[in-house]
């Protein structure tokens with residue numbers, strides 16, 4: 001390693017962005033993040049902020065919001081376009097930041113940065129399309145129109161697993177609609193959200209209209225959720241945290257949007273293209289180390305092909321290369337932290353205690369190149385029954401449960417017999433079976449002959465049942481959450 005490279009990978013000190021200035025926490029306390037593939041490597045030090053810091057960010061947002069909202073929406077759109085260009089010019093570096101801090105492979109990280117660029121461009125364009133309706137009145141010489149108005153200050157609380165895409169898909173529609181933002185990323189991987197904020201600031205977002213603050217959810221997040229100046233909360237994360245936020249939001253009757261857990265099924269019928277189905281399931285179960293909310297964690301297979309399909313999954317799983325995502329040819333990186341890895345290993349044990357058969361993987365990898373990271377081999381649990389915990393509870397790691405089903409009806413019944421409803425997939429050559437499935441499956445995203453994970457940036461995203469609450473994110477409908485309609489009656 002030459003001297004220059006060494007400087008580049010050294011840990012950096014990062015700050016909050018409040019009122020247009022980069023500042024530390026008021027207490028001076030900090031926390032650090034480490035590379036989950038090599039825990040000797042410190043990635044960055046961040047402010048351990050508290051409620052007082054959050055109040056300052058909210059105050060700055062409140063002050064700046066009318067100034068930002070007074071800029072015509074198409075002009076705000078130009079700023080988002082500029083931010084997209086800035087981020088795009090840094091995409092390789094930001095992708096490396098992501099792999100080092102969150103652990104996903106470099107190609108996955110690069111794809112995610114690209115998605116954030118697309119999101120900024122998309123909502124930049126929405127600036128020219130933020131229109132209401134002009135409607136005829138029952139009365140003579142009266143016209144009725146609806147105007148879209150920003151809400152004011154909005155609080156955005158995000159998880160670690162898509163550390164730039166989720167901050168982007170909340171921040172961009174919030175800003176284009178004329179709101180001011182307080183963004184709180186996960187403490188496990190805040191760096192890429194900070195890179196997004198840097199790009200938007202350099203592109204010309206009004207100082208104070210975009211604030212970024214790191215620190216514990218129990219303090220910073222709680223203040224954002226409970227502060228009366230915050231007019232809407234958009235949250236992505238676990239069911240436990242989201243449920244608490246829903247209660248707090250209900251107390252003060254504030255608009256809230258929650259995207260939470262999943263336990264997504266892929267149904268494989270006997271008439272499917274089997275190699276294609278295997279590829280889809282391997283992709284959606286194991287890529288990104290199973291840490292996607294849309295990951296397949298249950299594959300429900302028609303009984304006559306269940307054993308053959310399981311063997312094909314096992315063969316392919318064993319070929320997957322687990323390692324540091326910065327290296328070429330790696331399929332799976334580490335779990336994001338020690339707790340997440342422990343959850344993965346615990347569920348592999350729980351599944352076996354419940355009577356499932358461990359067909360492959362599920363071991364901690366801790367020697368050689370894996371010695372300093374949170375690695376495990378991708379696990380396939382066979383002969384899983386629908387009531388088992390490994391078939392009901394979100395694991396958020398590379399653990400796949402295989403459940404046999406008698407037929408399509410039985411498969412849909414098993415798929416729906418769960419509290420979640422984010423994403424679902426079916427592999428079949430029958431158009432009739434595909435339509436039966438997409439009509440009857442309880443999920444917000446449905447894939448036919450495609451992996452359950454892997455969504456596009458310009459269409460609505462969200463789940464049903466316990467996975468989501470509130471309006472959809474992404475696509476043209478995302479701005480509905482961030483605006484209020486004013487209905488104007490005008491007589492001339």
Ligand code: NAD
Pocket residue numbers: 157158159160161162184185186187215216217218220221222225236237238239240241242244245259260261262292293394396422463467
């Ligand atoms: P998490 O709930 O632990 O944390 C999410 C965010 O909430 C973090 O920024 C955290 O600091 C903050 N937070 C924690 N306590 C808080 C509180 N009391 N008040 C306010 N904010 C608080 O989730 P995580 O571990 O970061 O993310 C993993 C989870 O996210 C998984 O369950 C996954 O399914 C889910 N997820 C869902 C989607 C989706 O779109 N449905 C997408 C990605 C991830």
